[in-house]
Amino acid sequence: MSKMKSVKIDRRSFLKMLGWGGAGTALAGCDLPTTVTLEEGKEEVVSYLMPEEYVIPGIGVWYASTCLQCDAGCGLHGRVREGRVLKLEGNPDSPINHGKTCMMGQAGVQAHYNPDRVTSPMLRKNGTLQAVSWDEALSELNGRLGAVSGDRFAMVTGTVSGHQAVLVSALMEQMGSSNHFAHETINARVWRQVCEDMLGDPMPRLRLDKAQVILSFGADFLGTWLSPVHMATEYAKFRSAPRGMLVQIEPKMTLTGGNADLWLPARPGTEGALALGIANFVIERGWNKVNVTPNVRRALAEYDLPKVEEITGIPVSKIKRIASLLSERSPALVLAGASAAGFEDGYESVAAAMLLNIIVGAVGETIEASAQFPEAALLARQGSTADLIKFAKGLENKAFDVVLFANTNPVYTAPEALGLEKGLAEVGFKVAMTQFPDETAMLADLVLPLASPLEDWGTHVAAYQAGGDPVISVQQPLMEPIHKDVRGFGDVMLGLLKARNKEFEQFADYYAYLKTAMLNMPGLADKDNKNDAAWNNLLQKGLLSAKPAKGKLSIKAHTVEVAGYQHSKEYPLHLVPSARLGLWDGRHANIPWLQEAPDQIAKVVWDSWAELHPKTAHELGVKNGDIIRVSSASGSIETQVYIHKGVHPDVVAVPMGQGHTAYGRYAKNRGANPLKVLNPITDKKTGELATHATRVKVSKVPRKNILVKMGGSETQMGRPLVRTVSADQFRRTEGEG
Amino acid sequence: MQFANRTSLNNAAAVSIRRLQAKLVQCGKPFYLLMALAVMALLPLTAMAELPVPSHITPPPGEHEGEHVPQPIEFPHDRHVKDMKINCMYCHTYARRSKVAGIPPTSKCMGCHKVIATDRPRIQKLTEYWEKGESPRWKKVHDVPDYVHFTHEKHIRKFVFDADFPVEDVQQVCGVCHGEVREMTVAEKKKPLNMGFCRRCHEANGGPGDCWKCHK
């Protein structure tokens, strides 16, 4: 080794030395499957410059990292061969996903290798975005940032945690601005608020595994709620003998609903009344495990069952049955998700569900205090739609001169009625840090291309900690950037900070910053880091656990007031913008695998659709594939009809994710975006967008589509393909697990 | 089995640390940057006219008149193998550990050529690459189709290590498929490497006959 070329070690030249740093150079030893050739000299072979001992061409090496396809924070192992990442699996050490992944996690590689990435900085000149160098881009940006003062600067991100959150806070501090907005359309903001107010803990741990019955008001915990992969692993325990029972109340069948033992659609927005009715009946029968104050008792007494049936449309007999299940099958767990929370009184509905939890004794049994990560600065700054609305208000008031977007696409997700595009037109300088040419980037004055999550460094603290000691999960690059002109989010942020605060100059780059920061975290075994042992161990494991800041649950049951049901003549139906595990809020619409993966319930691919109950479809005179126009007071969309019974007759459900006007070849001009036509109604308590509150009317458009979906038949046609067995027999033969 | 342990260190299930060393492949259509997938192993060292065939191998009949493939650096196998008596596996070090034999990393070339023959034009060209931090784009000479799973490691194990064949004579084993590389400057394909050639050898030497052993 003494004869080897000695090279100064900074990160980039280090990598360059080890691998292939030269501009545009290629690499090493790939046997990329292509067409077949036996001709001599037609293919090129490039060797390593100087490989690590353990790298052998032809043999995969696994690296630990973190999944960023949603904000649940699952740990990953990535298989790397010849410098390319080929496959992602879950990290078995992660308490969040236990080595498992969801379809979006699996598709992370297609986001990374996406053919429609932004590959160089672009600056708007004479009205069009033109490629420029990073030097030019950053000098323009720094100039603009230097000229803006305090709150006139705003930053919009998605959920951000770990050391990226630290850098975002630091930049906001340097800029003297308090206008950081974290925006996520799919969130559990209302649930968190209710938990905080009624239990004293915003993110309590939910013990699905301990529950014998789960009553879920629209919480799609297997698909899109809180931490889906983790919930699915817990669900497996819940379903093992003696097998808990799942009751799902929601206006449109979600993935979780598809797995329920009892699935019922209440009239949209009346989930709160149903929960109160159940609570009332439980107390009436003396089945409650916890007593409530006379105040609460009196308020509950309003909800006698005939009245609840009238409000919700759920027959008294069913309500009684659900109530008795909650007491028979103790311990119970009651959850509430988007379809309960997405109304003006959404907070109250979720609170009603929580009240039920308290009454049936779930708190302390199936709901436990959270074990949060102890470093407050690293905790997730969780996205919400309330932040989006605040941001839109600011735009309306012309409050911002410079706006910096990072890894978020509000121009796509914001309802038309918020006037985001119009407001943004008035902003002097808009910067989009992004991997893809999304709708927000298309309106920006400066686009900064980010490295993909598989090319970048980071740390992540999941908002929902899965139990045991809380963890911070490390994201390390699985390969060198595909495009040489992209930069990591942390590196860009650090660069902006260095220009404003000399103290940051001690860090050559974000890697150096992160390494220093992590090695100084409490809980690391070896701070001395001899020969990089501690650091290497950390990277190899992919996560670090810490002694938790233990929460404590303190019950504060209070009265809940939910609104009654209002009929509307002009807009008779409710629009449900349903969330899909797959395209999510639209961010994965550019991933071909996820476009081609059939929706779990409707089985439709590559397009949008509107789910209608057969009764509603009959009234409207439409059939599968007919095009309908769905109009709200805020606008209209057109899409094809898919008829099935898993939807309330008063509902038209259109999934989120399609209807992009940009975002690359797979996403652009495909389907419709239901978020666009939502009315700007908010939850009174939290200010969250009331996503399910928009009333619509539906009209037939004289056009027809072929509904492209998987599977020819909707039923088994009498063939015993999926056989079933009764739960009693299952318990008898497979016992107590 | 002395290599088994070493190989197991690099098994596919071991989660390895640190960032990635290898930069990626930019694959333009005409160049599929294949590393030494198939073969570039080569060999001889005894200065005899005919390369002897090891007695434990029944070589399959079959010859091929390979084209001369121009390489970025005209690497003289004859000089290294015949004159300097360097073992094939000194440079093609992955052959015993992986499906691919591997083009040696440039660092390996520079290990010697930092000081040896630095006045020669080819070495100066190599040094230029090294200093730029690039590797030459070699042209692949020995190739098998995409649907074939061929692994050097198993063949070397069977015919060298398990057979107690002297490692210093390994070029005789390599030569069964790669011909007399010690007489070549840049490598040329001298054996057909088609299915008939493989099958004849498998039949004569007791190799597996199941389709999925070799087809993928």
Place this chain on the structure above:
Amino acid sequence: MSFKNILENFSKYRRGAEEGGHHEYEHRWGMAIDLNLCIGCNACSTACYAENNLAVVGKDKFEKGQAMHWMRIERYWDDADAGRDFPEQGALFLPMLCQQCGAATCEPVCPVAATYHTPDGLNAQVYNRCIGSRYCNNNCPFRVRYFNFWSYYESSWPEPLNMQLNPDLSVRDKGVMEKCTFCVQRIRTAKDKAQRENRAIVDGEFQTACAQACPTGAIVFGDTMDPNSRVTKLWQEHEVERGPYTSKKPKQNAELRGYRIFEELNVDPSIMYLERVRETEV
């Protein structure tokens, strides 16, 4: 291997299956899929795309039934829903993939012996041998064989998406039939490793991509000839045995959940499903 040889092997394996199991198997890979745990989330299916270089065909070709999903999740509505306003008992999800039948109906009809039975008990598809007659597809009761009606290399993997392709298996071109292989490349890697280390394969040391991804652990993969493997134990627990349908009672113990789809066709599937559990009292 001569054509005569192939025919003889066919007969040997098929006869073996009818006699209650071929005894010269080296391994017999099998699965147990618990429909009580399957949530229909598509993780397995997407993992399969990632592992096995499956082409994305796009909307138009999907409509024509040309999608290449080796592992697909069927969703059925309950027949009983016909009389109800709502599907009150949820949907029925069924992961459907090649059942690697012991007496596969696809094998004997191939005119060129491109599909055959391996000593591992798998229905192999040799891509370079396939001439695209599609007889096998027509003869498969499970509809789990997928034909490349087009060449997808350019359309499915525009650069740099092609860099994700798994080099351990080929990209199939136009005119070739393809199907689930139980991730034979993973099997091969594990066998090579075990051989190198002079030991037997340990149950669980590798899994198929679908089993590894499955968040609920509904899919269990392993060697049904290894008496200690999880999959063998599950088969035993549910009293499901290999071999022809006619030789034993339809179901030894009606109380147990194990069954094989289309077992009555006497194809000897290698996948045991466990019945979905339903609450009767709601």
